[in-house]
Amino acid sequence: MTTRTDATFFPPIPEAQRWLKGKTFSAERPLINLAQAAPADPPPPQMRDAMAEMLSDPASHLYGPVLGLPELRDALAQDWSAHYGATVRAENVGITAGCNQAFAATLAALTHEGDEVIVPVPWYFNHKMWMDMTGVRAVPLPCGDDLIPDPEEARKLITPRTKAIAIVTPNNPTGVEYPAETLRSLFDLCQETGLRLIVDETYRDFDSREGAPHDLLQRDGWQNTLVQLYSFSKAYRLTGHRVGAIFTAPKLLHNIEKFQDTVAICAPSFGQMAACWGLENLRDWTRGQRAEILSRRAALVDGFALLAAEGWRLRGCGAYFAYVEHPFAMGASELAPLLVDQAQVLVLPATMFTPTGDASGERCLRVAFANANEEQLRSFVSRLAQLDLPALAPPATTA
Known part of the structure; x- marks a missing residue:
């Protein structure tokens, strides 16, 4: 079989x-x-020097809280609030073992076998792989010549089994930066229909636009519709240390915590400590x-x-x-x-x-x-x- x-x-x-x-x-x-x-x-030399000192901290070798170290959750909430001109609290932040796990944990908390998630084509292959392995149907949303998803075309694909629309911006594989208007329209569609909008912003730090690329975190009740994903792998070159993040409602994070505890228990403590140091020291x-x-x-x-x-x-x-x-x-x-x-x-x-x-x-x-x-x-x-x-x-x- x-x-x-x-x-x-x-x-x-x-x-x-x-x-x-x-x-x-x-x-x-x-x-x-x-x-x-x-x-x-x-990682840059100054981070590697700091990481060498972290090794002497016993906590760097131990399990930490399932949803992440409190200091990292707090620092990331402050960073996100400043960047997006919004209010993000530590309770809205969960730390995962990389951004791929953030996506997997989110879908585990949102979907049953046979449910559907709408994804623009071309799509990120690991997202498709996770859906295939868990029996969730990836519903292709073909993009036009500009490679930007059309929210009205997405509306046509919604069925009673649809649970979310999942996008990556700046996009992998196309590199296209989705306009703020597109994200706003997708958010409105998801809010209207009771879906979640999953926005993977792994490459946020390399967006060519100055400032916040969208205003979704300023919307009333954003946490009940939006699930933002992030990775420290690209910004600080921490690929092997596996540190990612989820921004959403505490209620959804509570279910994600079950997934985390079962699969990884927690993201690596050493990598989390390095990520926290990076947020505080590597802005320039x-x-x-x-x-x-x-x-x-x-x-x-x-x-x-x-x-x-x-x-x-x-x-x-x-x-x-x-x-x-x-x-x-x-x-x-x-x-x-x-x-x-x-x-x-x-x-x-x-x-x-x-x-x-x-x-x-x-x-x-x-x-x-x-x-x-x-x-x-x-x-x-x-x-x-x-x-x-x-x-x-x-x-x-x-x-």
Whole structure:
């Protein structure tokens, strides 16, 4: 008998890493790995020094409160209140072992087997995987050419089994920053229909817009509709220490606490202590990291002008990601592994972010550029421009 986990697709990042097995790359033309969005560097030196001192604290090695260390919950509530011009209290904050677990815990508290969650396409693959493994149906919400979900199209997908709409902004995989008006309309829709709006803001710290990207936390009764998710992995490079967060109503966090206690008991205490130190001491450093990511984004956008003449199209670009439409006759699922050999580039096909059979996935690639410097990004663009592959036939026209 096949289990739901057995029927779930294999994680895309390890799958793409298999394309490198047995391959070697020259020093003159090294592999440019643009597949994974996680920071490749460790936390900054000043944080590592502070973490070394934390190791002598016995509490760093012990279980902590299931919903997180009180000092971290309080510091994060203050940070969120200041950033969004709103009132967020520590009781609205739960700490999880990474943002993926925040999503899993939220759905465990909100859904039964057979329930539905509306997700824009292309979607974040780990969200889809969790739904598949737990028997929750992911209802695809196709986006238009701008890759922004339409709230009125989402309304058409609501059924008696719908429990939530889940979005990621800035988006993974497209990099698109959803406008405040879109989030406001989705919030209104969820509030009207009794759904939860799950907003994964893992890449919030690299949004190109100054200030708060939306005003949802200023809405009356926000905690009864909104569930915000966050990750410390990107902002402070704490990927291996697994610290994420959930912002919502205390009543929902009470049910999430049951999930946490069963699965992880608590997020790692050492990582939580580091995250708290980062909130208090790394504000200027994180601003610098944001500026660097925005500079790399600009370099990729500028460089892409070279590819436009070759039929490539930059569909979206922001935070850690670019979403590019290729001009070739083959699909992206065939093209992506071929690029390892022909361009010494590793990127993901958009088929890893779309429903099976969705033709849009074969037309696009996801580029994760956060770990590539500007020179590498220029080289990436140059290598794509040198490809000599059969082009997609232009659409037929009628007289």
